[in-house]
Amino acid sequence: MTTHEPIAYVREKMAEQKAPPPTSVGILGWIRANLFPDLVSGILTVVALFIVYSLVSGLLPWLLHGVWNASSLDECRKIIAERYGEGASGACWAVIHERFWQLMYGFYPSHLYWRPNLAFVLLLLGIAPVLFDNLPRKMLLITIAVPFVGPWLLWGGSVWVPIMVFLGFVIGIMVNRFVGRMSGALVGIIVGVLAAVVWWLFLSGPAADLVQSIIPLSIEPVASRNFGGFMLAITLGITGIAMSFPLGIFLALGRQSNLVILKTMSVGFIEFIRGVPLITLLFVASVLLNYFLPKGTEFDIILRVMIMITIFSAAYMAEAIRGGLAALPKGQYEAADALGLDYWQAQRLIIMPQALKIAIPSIVSIFIGLFKDTTLVSIIGLSDPIGWVKLIQANAEWNGIVWELYGFVAFVFFLFCFSMGRYSMYLERKLQTGH
């Protein structure tokens, strides 16, 4: 038999507030809780610290002993040996110093560097209001202008060409409005797109030439083969991102559509593109396409590559967006329908904002992947940063240099991709509206 204590209890003296034990707060507490909570974790912490130490102790001297001024790898090594003793390791940053402009612009004429620079600044100004909705909405005018002014600055030539291309959009939209009102939204879209395409393929060129012959207004043209370095990577990346996004949306909608032909075409396109490696598409762009095009037509290589990168990412984009669409409850469609919104209004105002929000992480992953994939164009002979690394390595002076060049290219790519990742997290937080 145990004797039970009486259940009734009254506290007579209230407990004083005490400071927590020193092992649970402050730095000591943190270290204890996070690094050495138990034996196994403690050992892992020590091992990890050792690995970090060996990495840093190997890399740091190499980074700190860097040489910024030299004209060849041999000279670099000599300087390092002189300064830090025979056998000391050191980075030869001189190669980046010396070849910086080529890594940035390729063979783009140096007296015209202001043009890509200006295009880049315009691009940043144009993207800003899209990324951050607290900026003045007037800035969207720059956003609309960038796709026309940007390429004109980069390639140069007659100012009438981008204007005529822009007119194509105006024509498309007007035809769409007109036909749409008479015979339904879908017909309007199809006819509108057709009208724009016909204008671009057959009429915009001659029209630009005609106006140019009357009012000549042009800047020095630069050929595509002179494009290179990060300028090329950014040009390809940005156009790929900007074009694959809307295309992906339309493909995702097509795949969900009730119209059998549209649906089959979308599914076929997506599955075909996803089944083919990007590098194959790039080879098609660089080699095969010439066989199919009529003799004498010039179809710019960069434009061809852009199209391939775009359709490649668009297929993945469509699938990411379809994931977002599938996650939406059916009730959202029904509520939009019940309120009398038509298909496009429902998509634009209700469905897409939510589906895209759900798909943000996957969409941004695709953007990041696309940007990194632009380095594949070095295989078909375009001199993007990786192409330039190889060109520089092939030089007698810089033969044998590896880490510095690839490290620099990797660092710049990392900056871009990391910013995209951070932006996606910011956006997700901002669009969080529930609990």
Place this chain on the structure above:
Amino acid sequence: MAEPATAREIDRSQMTISDEVAIEITGMNKWYGAFHVLRDINLTVYRGERIVICGPSGSGKSTLIRCINRLEEHQEGKIIVDGTELSSDLKNIDKIRSEVGMCFQHFNLFPHLTIMENCTLAPIWVRKTPRKEAEEVAMHYLEKVKIPDQANKYPGQLSGGQQQRVAIARSLCMKPRIMLFDEPTSALDPEMIKEVLDTMIELAEEGMTMLCVTHEMGFAQAVANRVIFMDQGQIVEQNEPKEFFNNPQSDRTKLFLSQILGH
């Protein structure tokens, strides 16, 4: 017997039923694939009527009222809403949908828009009402459902009852002539059911034509002028609430009522 939906006296002065036909359904049949969900439905709803539809689960109640605004397509028969026949013509459908409001069991508010934006969206885009005017109208209806102070919150920050009242306000902002309710209270906790029912009662008092699928028999007795009982895709019995509850004719109705009222 079921509890009354509200403690207060219901003002019946505006609850008048006119001769004007609001909805006319004749010989309507609907199939899901080979499954015959709705069979030979004939129903005439006059303006100002408040109809409660009840019946066992799967009897086709939701399907019936969803056919009225074409969320579901019927294959046979005729549905005429406000003088416009439902056909596959998109213009007719959009016209009818903007005249007929609907409230769902799960509210279906748009979670990415504020309460105010939820309410002004359709007036602005469908009715082309200027934003300012649409916001005034929305505020009016939000006051009516007693949540004007939540206008700038998001649906996810509201309780279920508040969300359903917003959903009602959102429909009312389109100034519909007919309101459809599909079990508006069955996803709610008991104390929230009352606030939603009160809102619906007020709506009835103003003479709104209402079709309401619900198992709130107290509401049916207090407000409805007609109760329809459905089973296996058919209208089995309909009558005035008093007669319907006290003197059901069909055996199915009796069985259903005994189950739902628990005696």
